[in-house]
Structures are given as C-alpha cells and as structure tokens.
Amino acid sequence: MFAIVEIAAQQFKVQQSDVINVPLLKGNVGDAVEFGNIILAGDGDNLSIGLPNVKGSVHGEIVAHGKADKVLVFHKKRRKGYQKLNGHRQNYTRIKITDIKL
Numbered sequence: 001m002f003a004i005v006e007i008a009a010q011q012f013k014v015q016q017s018d019v020i021n022v023p024l025l026k027g028n029v030g031d032a033v034e035f036g037n038i039i040l041a042g043d044g045d046n047l048s049i050g051l052p053n054v055k056g057s058v059h060g061e062i063v064a065h066g067k068a069d070k071v072l073v074f075h076k077k078r079r080k081g082y083q084k085l086n087g088h089r090q091n092y093t094r095i096k097i098t099d100i101k102l
Contacts, residue, residue: 003100005058006037014058014097024065024091031062033095041102048102056102060095068092 002015008023027033038054040047048054067089075084 001043001100001102002041003038003054003056003058003102004040005035006039007035011039014100016097016100018097019063019094020097021068021092021094023093025062025093025095027062027093029062029064032098033060033062034058035060038102041100043102054102056100058097059099059101060097062093063096064094066092066094 002013004011004013006012008025010023012020012022014020025033035058036053036056038056038058039050039052041050041054041056042048068091070087070089073086073088075086076082
C-alpha cells in the first residue's frame with residue numbers, strides 16, 4: 001500500500017516503514033505525527049484518487065531534526081568587479097511512516 005500525502009505544502013509518496021525528510025516540523029524526537037491530506041492512495045490494483053482528498057490518515061514518528069547540505073548561491077556582474085557568495089542550509093525533519101489508514 002502506498003499514498004501520496006501533502007506535508008508542509010509538498011507532496012511525498014510514502015509506504016509503511018519509509019523514512020523521509022520533510023521541511024522542519026514542530027515536535028520533539030519520538031513524537032507521533034499524523035497527516036490527513038492524502039491526495040492519492042493505492043493498494044495493488046485498487047487506486048483511490050481524492051477530489052480533493054482521500055479519507056484517511058498517515059501516521060508517523062519523528063526520528064530526527066537536522067540541516068541539509070549547504071547550497072551556494074553566487075552572484076556576479078561581469079566587468080564590474082562585483083561578486084557575492086551566499087550559503088544556505090535548509091532545516092528538515094526526518095520522519096518514519098508507521099501506518100497508513102484509509
């Protein structure tokens with residue numbers, strides 16, 4: 001069984017016991033989280049498409065919080081001697097999917 005669920009305005013395809021990185025969520029490590037915005041769900045040949053959502057929920061557990069790899073943003077204007085380098089590290093939450101209920 002799989003589901004496409006919306007978490008923090010992004011869509012993720014999840015299955016039971018998957019571990020995914022999502023944008024930073026409030027909560028402590030070990031807390032349970034529940035997501036109700038299931039867009040599509042499938043189980044073998046059965047496919048449920050939500051208009052706008054499928055009834056059900058996806059349950060998970062917060063495994064860790066962290067920061068992603070650094071992304072460098074370089075600005076330059078040619079022939080002017082202007083250069084600027086910025087770095088950014090996005091915060092994320094690692095979630096383990098424990099159950100999908102439809």
